[in-house]
Amino acid sequence: MYDWNGLKAVCSDCTKCGLCETRNNVVFGTGREDADILFVGEGPGEQEDLKGEPFVGPAGNLLDDMLSIIDLDRKSNCYIANIVKCRPPRNRDPLETEQDACIGYLRNQVVLIKPKIIVCLGRIAAKRLIDPDYRITRQHGQWVEKNGIWMTAIYHPSALLRDVSKRPETFEDLLSIRAKIQETGAKI
Numbered sequence: 001m002y003d004w005n006g007l008k009a010v011c012s013d014c015t016k017c018g019l020c021e022t023r024n025n026v027v028f029g030t031g032r033e034d035a036d037i038l039f040v041g042e043g044p045g046e047q048e049d050l051k052g053e054p055f056v057g058p059a060g061n062l063l064d065d066m067l068s069i070i071d072l073d074r075k076s077n078c079y080i081a082n083i084v085k086c087r088p089p090r091n092r093d094p095l096e097t098e099q100d101a102c103i104g105y106l107r108n109q110v111v112l113i114k115p116k117i118i119v120c121l122g123r124i125a126a127k128r129l130i131d132p133d134y135r136i137t138r139q140h141g142q143w144v145e146k147n148g149i150w151m152t153a154i155y156h157p158s159a160l161l162r163d164v165s166k167r168p169e170t171f172e173d174l175l176s177i178r179a180k181i182q183e184t185g186a187k188i
Contacts, residue, residue: 018098027052043083043087043088045091048087063080119177
């Protein structure tokens with residue numbers, strides 16, 4: 001187990017999978033390192049790879065808007081990370097082997113953050129963290145408790161950019177997250 005500085009250092013030098021060969025930057029995570037709410041996406045896209053920060057392109061702008069609906073902000077009261085820390089080519093889904101190579105970094109982040117709530121952004125994160133058979137269209141917004149942490153999944157912001165018909169469901173999921181924050185006493 002690493003402290004924050006050690007984890008960032010080892011992650012930035014990682015060569016455990018082929019994604020290291022095409023990355024511009026390791027996208028470690030952003031936000032408050034003692035946040036009670038952790039958001040986890042699947043992996044960085046092109047803009048994230050260039051900037052070294054998760055969710056900074058159009059999907060990131062939408063995520064920021066979604067967070068503001070429930071009084072969250074990436075800089076002050078939540079943390080945002082991904083399953084994999086390097087961009088898969090052409091923004092494809094990260095392969096199982098790539099997820100396996102990187103998941104230890106996320107687990108270490110979870111230990112350091114000690115969140116009360118984890119929100120998976122999209123099916124890849126939900127399948128990895130909640131249930132390998134997770135079906136985002138049927139199970140989004142449902143809560144499970146694992147190791148004392150409340151977990152749910154919502155549609156990935158990129159999916160909401162492609163299919164605006166999913167936005168009303170996501171609004172309801174956001175309200176459920178706000179209710180869970182209040183129920184658990186999570187600080188915001």
